[in-house]
Amino acid sequence: MAAVSDSNSSALSELTVLDLSQHVAGAYTGKLLAAFGAEVIKVEPPGEGDVARKVGPFPDNEVDPEASALYLYLNTGKQGLTLDISSDEGASVLKELVAQADVLVENFVPGTMESMDLDYSTLSAINPRLVMASISNFGQTGPYRNYRADTMVEMALSGQMYVNGHPDREPLSSTGYQPSYQAALYAYSGIVAALLARDRDGTGQHVDISIQEAMASEHQFTLNGFTATGRIRMRAGNRYGSVHPTTILPCKASNGKPGLVSLGISDPTQYVLFLQLLDMSELLDDPRFANPTLCANNHEEFNALINPWFMEHTAEEIVHALQDNRIPAAFVNEVNEVLEDPQYEYRGFWKEIDHPAAGTNRYAGLPYHLTEAPPVYERANLLGEHTDEVLTSKLGYDADRLAKLREDGVI
Secondary structure, eight states, X not given: OOOOOOOTTXXXXXXXXXXXXXXXXXXXXXXXXXXXXXXXXXXXXXXXXXXXXXOXXXXXXXXXXXXXXXXXXXXXXOEEEEOOTTSHHHHHHHHHXXXXXXXXXXXXXXXXXXXXXXXXXXXXXXXXXXXXXXXXXXXXXXXXXXXXXXXXXXXXXXXXXXXXXXXXXXXXXOSTTHHHHHHHHHHHHHHHHHHHHHHHHSOOOEEEEEHHHHHHXXXXXXXXXXXXXXXXXXXXXXXXXXXXXXXEEEEEEETTEEEEEEEEOOSXXXXXXXXXXXXXXXXXXXXXXXXXXXXXXXXXXXXXXXXXXXHTSBHHHXXXXXXXXXXXXXXXXXXXXXXXXXXXXXXXXXXXXXXXXXXXXXXXXXXOOOSSSOOOOOOBOOTTTTHHHHHHHHHOOOHHHHHHHHHTTOO
């Protein structure tokens, strides 16, 4: 049975969260709240559940809604409740739960909650202390409010796509669901801020998160650079355009595969040390390569000069030699190498969690450690696993009431 930690030392152990979300952004927000001890109740439609249950990969490539790798990762530590909130009776049950909840998370298309009489103004009238987080592609207001989007659209409209890729090719998107994960982090921090304000003022509030804005907020150099200089940063391939060598270079093959090394040399002192290590300090006297900024303007000629040294050394030799001299360099890890990386292992980042349908799998932990209130890692819920338990303990429903709700398709 999926469980929430009983430890009162968990940072959010006094909170009850209703997670109505589907797919990634809202689910990851709930996952973060659950990791720090909040009682997170995952509310799913009866029968079909969260749409993420249909997304693989699945063990042995056999589709199983209880074994979706995406769902299992996004919903660790939650209790499972099936409830048809689109029905009048289901909405009524939800309102009873809202009366006892601290937080509600949803990521429906704007207007959906209002159409079910479950908007913030309605729910806050039931529970004035409720913090409600609504995550959507473009926010609850504005001309794009009802636009549909996915990762490609979010990356494109945020400006992130335009600066990624080779300058002579079309822009590139990121892999996976990066915009949704970014929005979830903002949702989590917005919820915690609203809870702190509630402790001070006594009332909850509505937290409106736009995935588009979450991605635009990452433009540390592109947007800020444009407002300061009027110049638009162009795509630079696998380089960082304004300094060099901040790039990926080939090196000597090792263990039967081509070698690659990632360099992050932007500091002039590191640049000098780098050329000394390569026994090429004379390049500092060449006006094309005197510093990382000038080098960026002549990166192709620079790469041609240093490539022979790189092709004589393996990635392991290069990375260790540079890091020993405090020069930023790294392996370009494949996924299996990430899982075997000793730094992750030393910090206990990977968590093995057993699940009755999917078996034991390794999951990413959280990238921060709290000394006194560490996160807890419990398995994801089965569909509707805790429906009877939640409705009995929270609302006092008896067996007859549960049976009637189930017969009517409400739970």
